[in-house]
Amino acid sequence: MTTIGIVLGSVRSGRRGGQVAQWVLEQAGRRTDADFRLIDLADHRLPLLTSPIPAMASRGAYEDERTAAFGAAVAACDGFVFVTSEHNLGLPGALKNALDHLYVEWNDKAAGFVSYGVNGGVRAVEQLKLAASALGLAAVAAPVILPFAVEFGDGGTVFRPSEAAVASLDRMLDKVLAWTTALSTLRTGADPEAEIRALIAAVVDGIHAKDLDALRRNYTTDVVSFDVQPPLRHVGIDAKLKNWTEVFAFFDEVAYEMRDLSVQVGGDLAFAHGFGRLSGRLANGATTDGMWVRATFCLRRVAGTWLIVHDQVSVPYDVLTGRGCADLEP
Numbered sequence: 001m002t003t004i005g006i007v008l009g010s011v012r013s014g015r016r017g018g019q020v021a022q023w024v025l026e027q028a029g030r031r032t033d034a035d036f037r038l039i040d041l042a043d044h045r046l047p048l049l050t051s052p053i054p055a056m057a058s059r060g061a062y063e064d065e066r067t068a069a070f071g072a073a074v075a076a077c078d079g080f081v082f083v084t085s086e087h088n089l090g091l092p093g094a095l096k097n098a099l100d101h102l103y104v105e106w107n108d109k110a111a112g113f114v115s116y117g118v119n120g121g122v123r124a125v126e127q128l129k130l131a132a133s134a135l136g137l138a139a140v141a142a143p144v145i146l147p148f149a150v151e152f153g154d155g156g157t158v159f160r161p162s163e164a165a166v167a168s169l170d171r172m173l174d175k176v177l178a179w180t181t182a183l184s185t186l187r188t189g190a191d192p193e194a195e196i197r198a199l200i201a202a203v204v205d206g207i208h209a210k211d212l213d214a215l216r217r218n219y220t221t222d223v224v225s226f227d228v229q230p231p232l233r234h235v236g237i238d239a240k241l242k243n244w245t246e247v248f249a250f251f252d253e254v255a256y257e258m259r260d261l262s263v264q265v266g267g268d269l270a271f272a273h274g275f276g277r278l279s280g281r282l283a284n285g286a287t288t289d290g291m292w293v294r295a296t297f298c299l300r301r302v303a304g305t306w307l308i309v310h311d312q313v314s315v316p317y318d319v320l321t322g323r324g325c326a327d328l329e330p
């Protein structure tokens, strides 16, 4: 089912935006062609953007857990409706800050706009459309404009949408849904198996180059790894990379061979398995051919990019002796 995120851009206490976003959610909830969910920036409490790595280079991997959580919420949506007020003739700073935190998560998705304010917030929408174009968001025309004098009562404090506003919202949602469907082929990618094989090849290349940053890009930040080293479970990308840091210290030159790789894809989830062998020249000059291990990767497509969410590396063991079998050949 298509999922549309209703992004509430004001984080002010006592904001009027809450009433407007709730109305959008209720009206949209009557439809059967998509699921609609609120993405309230006030809940996400994003910091001001300070990351040294621009979002477009992060490929969905974020150090800051608030950014990672926000990224996951946005990535889970196929399209968006932005609910925005106007601040000094532009979009609210919190909304711009939130847009700038992410990149791939916005790409190739449709965006509709609902604005409100003394003057209806049209200039905020104009600026939002410009920012959207930089993020690969397809901005649909005909925003829903809600001027206080027309759509709010009690001195502009209570939202009382007119029939015209309801009709305008329906038209805009029709367009967002149609564009979301039309853009779906861009989001799903032409050949997911090839993309996953390329990702696993990138892992192998990262090991050869002892490049922890290159390796990091292939995993989600919350990856759970059942690596061959203890403990039983390594949680998070830093724990995963710690294993490779130890291996890289052990080897002067390191190689990793992957063979018999099989990839199965279903929607935005996939798994792959094969045999891997770590070999190379040790710090003391000795060389080792290593041993074959079994490697399984579970992957999820996050905002169009495949990432490893879980991996498992193991050797069979002899049940009687309890010893691992390190001499098996594929």
Ligand SMILES: Cc1cc2nc3c(=O)[nH]c(=O)nc-3n(C[C@H](O)[C@H](O)[C@H](O)COP(=O)(O)O)c2cc1C
Pocket (backbone or CB within 6 Å): 010, 011, 012, 014, 015, 016, 017, 018, 085, 086, 087, 088, 089, 090, 116, 117, 118, 119, 120, 121
């Ligand atoms: C800092 C600030 C600047 C504003 N500038 C504008 C403006 O340029 N145009 C406008 O129509 N309303 C402006 N307003 C009024 C807002 O439209 C109104 O406060 C609205 O309720 C803000 O949305 P919110 O309550 O959901 O935060 C401004 C409000 C604030 C707080």
